[in-house]
Amino acid sequence: MRTEARRGEWPGTAAILGAGTMGLGVAECFAAAGMAVRLTDATPELAREAREKLVARARGHAEAGLLPEEAVGRAEGVEVAEGVVEAVAGVDLVFEAVPESIGLKEEVLGVCSAGASPGAVIVSNTSSLPMDDLARFVEGPGRFCGMHWFNPPEWTPGVEVIPAGATDTRTVERLVGFLRSIGKRPAVVGSGPGFVANRIQNALFLEAVRCVEDGLASPEEVDEVVRSCFGFRLPFFGPFAIADMAGLDVYASVLGVLEDGLGERFRPPRMLLDLVEEGRTGTKAGAGFLNYTDEERERLLLERDRRYAALLELLDRLPPVGAGREEG
Ligand SMILES: NC(=O)c1ccc[n+]([C@@H]2O[C@H](COP(=O)([O-])OP(=O)(O)OC[C@H]3O[C@@H](n4cnc5c(N)ncnc54)[C@H](O)[C@@H]3O)[C@@H](O)[C@H]2O)c1
Structure with a gap:
């Protein structure tokens, strides 16, 4: 504050x-x-x-x-x-x-x-x-x-x-x-249903509940995966920067598999497919959702690693938060 x-x-x-x-x-x-x-x-x-x-x-x-x-x-x-x-x-x-x-x-x-x-x-x-x-x-x-x-x-x-x-x-x-x-x-942001934050947060929440309902993981394990896998990046990068660093061609392929297995809600969006077709596959191509010169890309990746190292150190120093325990 x-x-x-x-x-x-x-x-x-x-x-x-x-x-x-x-x-x-x-x-x-x-x-x-x-x-x-x-x-x-x-x-x-x-x-x-x-x-x-x-x-x-x-x-x-x-x-x-x-x-x-x-x-x-x-x-x-x-x-x-x-x-x-x-x-x-x-x-x-x-x-x-x-x-x-x-x-x-x-x-x-x-x-x-x-x-x-x-x-x-x-x-x-x-x-x-x-x-x-x-x-x-x-x-x-x-x-x-x-x-x-x-x-x-x-x-x-x-x-x-x-x-x-x-x-x-x-x-x-x-x-x-x-x-x-x-x-x-x-x-x-615009005034669509849920604005931006609640729309995205609820999409995440729905899939988290579905993972538990499908028997893939317990709520505790889902929380750990979200916090420690992709959630670990979120204090520094949003979904577009993260996708650019991973590779948009990779995202398009993974979404294809998810669509086959889980249905229409995972259909790769037109905007993503257009970028891949144009060769804008992310940082490795110098352009994705965002644009990067070679120098900017090198700086970005180094800064990413610095921030992740700092966050790891902070997490190691703090005691775990008792966020609750599953029954049974
Ligand atoms: N709780 C959240 O996490 C959260 C997050 C973002 C936005 N909001 C939004 O913020 C708003 C308030 O949510 P909240 O969680 O603080 O609710 P709350 O119920 O904790 O607080 C609302 C307060 O308004 C008072 N109130 C009721 N009628 C009133 C009146 N006529 N005049 C003055 N005060 C009156 C209530 O007594 C209560 O103290 C809602 O629009 C909610 O959607 C909530």
């Missing part, structure tokens, strides 16, 4: 609507970055309890050496508002994180967009609702955007920024600049 105080940068003030799992973590993150934060929840009593939890959590993070002591003081400075109208009055940024119900989002976004100043940017943390549907609930939808954080929000760097059709470009630019300034790694 970044704790260098931001001075005079937009946004200086934020309202968090819904102080649950996500709202509370985002509040801690905003406060740690030196922003003035107001919290609200379904009732003033719940909002007060949430603030207590927030302070206790920041204290726990400081005691564990994860945050400097001053971050606790900043969490103590978070204010509780009696309701949505009081929370949003005069703030620069409104972060909506009420439960995933379109009716509830309609109610809360409607009240908050009527009460927030016209210059305030309003974002929703929805994981699945179409952004154009939510934008309809906001007065002045040019200032509305999706901003999808991941649990635990105070530590996970990635945030999907999801414009609706009506969102102003300036709103997107401001949000991306802000997220970078607090140490996050935003990506601007």
Whole structure:
């Protein structure tokens, strides 16, 4: 969590609507970055309890050496508002994180967009609702955007920024600049089902469950394979860079076998087959999904090895995480 105080940068003030799992973590993150934060929840009593939890959590993070002591003081400075109208009055940024119900989002976004100043940017943390549907609930939808954080929000760097059709470009630019300034790694993505992260994560999850159902491995073994085989690469490289390094011709052949055995969901996509036909088979050919000069390729492979060695060393130093044990 970044704790260098931001001075005079937009946004200086934020309202968090819904102080649950996500709202509370985002509040801690905003406060740690030196922003003035107001919290609200379904009732003033719940909002007060949430603030207590927030302070206790920041204290726990400081005691564990994860945050400097001053971050606790900043969490103590978070204010509780009696309701949505009081929370949003005069703030620069409104972060909506009420439960995933379109009716509830309609109610809360409607009240908050009527009460927030016209210059305030309003974002929703929805994981699945179409952004154009939510934008309809906001007065002045040019200032509305999706901003999808991941649990635990105070530590996970990635945030999907999801414009609706009506969102102003300036709103997107401001949000991306802000997220970078607090140490996050935003990506601007479209509003299709599951956006990008949940779509990919759920495809992985479905295949993991199917591997267990097909009797190939236990949940523990699947977790080990995912973490320690291809998952080991994921802090540094995404699927396109990984495929380029492996060879797209290899991927196309493997997918052919998977399609034969497991059906249409593994059919090699046209985009991949076109690249292979053009001879763009990845780093070894100087081009795949991405382009590489000889020098860039050598540097990439060396940097890859450096990072993998560093990660191995880190994993060896940390005790194993007790992620649970299968019954029986
Ligand atoms: N939990 C996750 O891992 C996760 C990850 C990314 C996005 N999201 C999304 O973030 C949003 C919030 O999810 P969550 O997991 O934090 O839910 P949560 O249930 O933990 O928190 C929601 C909070 O909103 C409060 N609330 C209910 N009605 C309210 C109202 N009218 N006004 C103000 N507050 C109200 C609830 O009391 C609760 O504290 C959802 O849209 C969810 O899809 C969740």
